[in-house]
Amino acid sequence: MAAFGQRLRALRDERGWTQDELGERMGWSGTHISAIETGRRPPTTRFARNADTALGTGGRLERQSQAVRQNSLLEGFPEYVEYEGRAVEIRLYEIGIIPGLLQTPDYARVLADAALRRGAITPEQADERVAFLAQRQSALTRPQPPMVMLVMDESCIRQAVGGSDVMEAQLRKLVEFAELPNTVLQIAPFTMGERRPVDLPINLLTLPDRSVAAYAEAQTRGHLDREITLVVPILTAYHQLQAGALSQAASVAMIEKAVKGKFRD
Structure with missing residues (x-):
């Protein structure tokens, strides 16, 4: 979760977007983006797909989110x-x-x-x-x-x-x-x-x-x-x-x- 959040923040910073601006492009709130970036919430499949679309990362974030969910805890x-x-x-x-x-x-x-x-x-x-x-x-x-x-x-x-x-x-x-x-x-x-x-x-x-x-x-x-x-x-x-x-x-x-x-x- 921490690695995913760091990657998301790095991609956002590369584009010069705030959390609110990325959230608007993805259909999520800036608060939710912050929770993902700081590892307080796990990225769902839908979140990762929307992030890939907004950031143009070709499915990389979705693949990384799958690794997050391959732990012992049920998604959600x-x-x-x-x-x-x-x-x-x-x-x-x-x-x-x-x-x-x-x-x-x-x-x-x-x-x-x-x-x-x-x-x-x-x-x-x-x-x-x-x-x-x-x-x-x-x-x-x-x-x-x-x-x-x-x-x-x-x-x-x-x-x-x-x-x-x-x-x-x-x-x-x-x-x-x-x-x-x-x-x-x-x-x-x-x-x-x-x-x-x-x-x-x-x-x-x-x-x-x-x-x-x-x-x-x-x-x-x-x-x-x-x-x-x-x-x-x-x-x-x-x-x-x-x-x-x-x-x-x-x-x-x-x-x-x-x-x-x-x-x-």
């Missing part, structure tokens, strides 16, 4: 993390695995190593994933931490990841999380059945200006959306999910029972 995810680190409220819903913000290092390492064995990432990228997760989790311990509301599908605590020891430590971390003054933890039980309003993970961020952003992932990239008409239906569905989920006390009891039963009823 670093932008989400940037907003996550500033959010005053975080609402999460996860299916199947514990959300990254609450994963123990051992749990995260098991998932990274599984991706490595599948050939999806390199050993270096596996290490990067685990290290990056630790950076994300620091947002929960900043001087004024965000309010975090978490709803997990029951499958998150039933699916054993890494064996009994890893899962026991992970579930105990969830119990500790529920005891914090700025958190709410709920389980959406299997018995919700057809009353469950959503079937996909949800990431909602309330920013300092009280605007709300929604993040969603496809197979190849993630997307952050701040358009109110698109975010409100997701927020409504999340509230409905919370209303139908177990209370925090009942959720913690279910987690503790899973620990005692070694993750089996």
Whole structure:
């Protein structure tokens, strides 16, 4: 990302353009150009193509942007993390695995190593994933931490990841999380059945200006959306999910029972 940003700035300087002038030619804001040049945002494929067109670089920037995206992080995810680190409220819903913000290092390492064995990432990228997760989790311990509301599908605590020891430590971390003054933890039980309003993970961020952003992932990239008409239906569905989920006390009891039963009823 840093190398791409330096290259973009050098090309812009060669033409004597300001960031705003390049942005006008590309259809982006000068602020966005600045974020790319300083490595605070990754270049998307569309951004790189527009830059190649504006600068007449014959596809060089697009090829360089592909190298940026060939790391362990999904395209679009670093932008989400940037907003996550500033959010005053975080609402999460996860299916199947514990959300990254609450994963123990051992749990995260098991998932990274599984991706490595599948050939999806390199050993270096596996290490990067685990290290990056630790950076994300620091947002929960900043001087004024965000309010975090978490709803997990029951499958998150039933699916054993890494064996009994890893899962026991992970579930105990969830119990500790529920005891914090700025958190709410709920389980959406299997018995919700057809009353469950959503079937996909949800990431909602309330920013300092009280605007709300929604993040969603496809197979190849993630997307952050701040358009109110698109975010409100997701927020409504999340509230409905919370209303139908177990209370925090009942959720913690279910987690503790899973620990005692070694993750089996």
